[in-house]
Amino acid sequence: MIDKSMNVLVVDDFPTMRRIVRSLLKELGFNNVDEAEDGQDALGKLRAGSFQFVISDWNMPNLDGLEMLKQVRADGCLGATPVLMITAEAKKDNIIAAAKAGANGYIVKPFTAATLEEKIGKIFEKLAK
């Protein structure tokens, strides 16, 4: 059973997209959601707070999603935090790079609510094993 009271960080430079993901998470029962507008902002919040799940875009200013992911994985405290990429980047190279960098899931935009639910389920199912 997923603990839906967990703190989720949504990272995307477009406020509309952050809002959509937040609403979908609310529909799925996740009410503790915070937002960051780029990788730099996200790392700051991750290091300052305690988040159990990150949903992040790739193409962002200051620090992009892939770099942020790499820094999270390299961080002693944050290393194991599950990270789900939701991004418009749709080249095979992107998917390979994200998987190698340790992303727990990859959703390509535009996506559906059902896909988000499925991927979140899968991520926590794998972690529970």
Added chain:
Amino acid sequence: MQGNAQQVIVGTEGDDLMRRIGQLTRMLRQSMRELGLNKEIEKAAAAIPDARDRLNYVARMTEQAAERSLNAIDRAQPLQEQLGREAEALDAKWRAWFEHPLGLDEARDLVNVTRGYLRNVPVVTQKINAELLEIMMAQDFQDLTGQVIKKMMDVIHEVERQLFQVLLDSVPEGREREDMRQRLEGRWQPGVVEEDGTLTNGPQINGDADGVVSSQDQVDALLDELGF
């Protein structure tokens, strides 16, 4: 129009002007060839179909989003109208009942119909909520078109820069070039042109191109292949 111009410019002044224009044109062509600038112009011109494709994509996405939203509204409105109508009809029956209380059988019927309505409300509101969610999801076009527009602005900026350079280089070194550079820089704000990252390309406009995935299923298949 050429006829009028020739009428206005008469005699030796006209000849001088024509000669100067001819000289400048030759000089420009020669400079461009020497500096390889004709290649730059070619590149700039080649970027225009790309910009056109991007604009097409934006138009397509916004149209799809509008249609999706309007369709969801078309489905949701009758549902909530129906809820309202049924509530009013029931209310009328209860008002009539209070004015002329019915026998037990008829009262029981009225209660059952009312309970049926109450049980149906959450079913209908769930359907309406689904349509509202659909409208919300349809707004995702804003993120995708926004990224494409950003990319397009980079392309346009680069084209502008190339043409700016061609213009400057066509003028001989010295005061004239400096003057022109200042005039042009006054009107043109040099901005930061993002480097062409191979991993930050924004939404793919053509899903069929090599090395591109065009659906979540393809993403999942690739990840499965890689063992993730």
